[in-house]
Amino acid sequence: MTILCYHTVDPGWESDLSVTTRDFSAQCRWLQARRKMVPLSAALTSVDKYGRVGRGMIAVTFDDGLTGIYDHAFEHLLQREIPATVFVVAGTLTGDARADWVDDPPPGGLTTLTREQILELHQAGVTFGSHTLSHPDLTAIDERECETELEHSKTILEDLLREKVNVLAYPRGLHDDRVRAIAQRTGYTHAVGTSRTASNGRFGIPRVGIYRGEGVGALRIKDSRWYLRVRTSRLYRSVKAQRTRDEER
Numbered sequence: 626m627t628i629l630c631y632h633t634v635d636p637g638w639e640s641d642l643s644v645t646t647r648d649f650s651a652q653c654r655w656l657q658a659r660r661k662m663v664p665l666s667a668a669l670t671s672v673d674k675y676g677r678v679g680r681g682m683i684a685v686t687f688d689d690g691l692t693g694i695y696d697h698a699f700e701h702l703l704q705r706e707i708p709a710t711v712f713v714v715a716g717t718l719t720g721d722a723r724a725d726w727v728d729d730p731p732p733g734g735l736t737t738l739t740r741e742q743i744l745e746l747h748q749a750g751v752t753f754g755s756h757t758l759s760h761p762d763l764t765a766i767d768e769r770e771c772e773t774e775l776e777h778s779k780t781i782l783e784d785l786l787r788e789k790v791n792v793l794a795y796p797r798g799l800h801d802d803r804v805r806a807i808a809q810r811t812g813y814t815h816a817v818g819t820s821r822t823a824s825n826g827r828f829g830i831p832r833v834g835i836y837r838g839e840g841v842g843a844l845r846i847k848d849s850r851w852y853l854r855v856r857t858s859r860l861y862r863s864v865k866a867q868r869t870r871d872e873e874r
């Protein structure tokens with residue numbers, strides 16, 4: 626099982642985080658034809674004590690709740706009947722947070738989903754999780770702030786959707802022992818990161834990022850049995866560090 630982490634599909638934004646419509650459409654077609662696509666909730670029920678998910682299935686998630694999901698991604702998901710989960714920065718819904726957390730925003734700035742768009746997607750079967758209130762590095766803020774980020778974002782989304790919001794995605798995939806404990810304490814059942822942190826139980830489930838310029842070939846590699854294990858292993862990190870040093874020479 627692989628949990629994929631996209632950000633957005635947006636032809637007007639040239640960024641690693643923005644997959645082209647053409648690539649996304651090809652990826653959806655490939656996924657539908659070659660893999661068993663499941664909702665994130667089904668993936669999470671197969672998580673073992675190490676944070677690893679069962680084999681053979683794929684779940685699709687989007688971080689940041691950007692408008693491109695509504696404008697460009699959803700029609701392809703719908704056409705291929707691919708379930709998806711979107712992690713929303715809840716402060717953008719109350720006006721308390723601005724979408725200013727990316728390094729290379731598009732001209733005119735990033736736009737995030739409105740309450741109406743979220744409800745429309747929800748009605749169509751898209752599920753939602755929290756991506757905190759304001760997208761901070763949770764490992765760098767104090768305990769109280771971290772609790773507020775996790776607790777309030779959950780409440781805002783639950784009030785809007787009128788259902789429980791049980792899953793959290795850590796901003797930039799960053800978490801540590803303290804953050805995972807707060808996620809558990811504030812009522813989440815699971816939390817997902819990225820492949821930059823190792824599997825760590827229900828509150829440290831890694832996902833595989835899909836970025837601009839990556840076609841179907843990258844999907845095939847990133848879904849391979851060894852990819853996540855290698856990616857989160859110490860050996861891989863040391864090899865990567867060595868390579869970075871070599872490139873600097």
Ligand SMILES: [Zn+2]
Binds near residue numbers: 756795796797
């Ligand atoms: Zn994010």
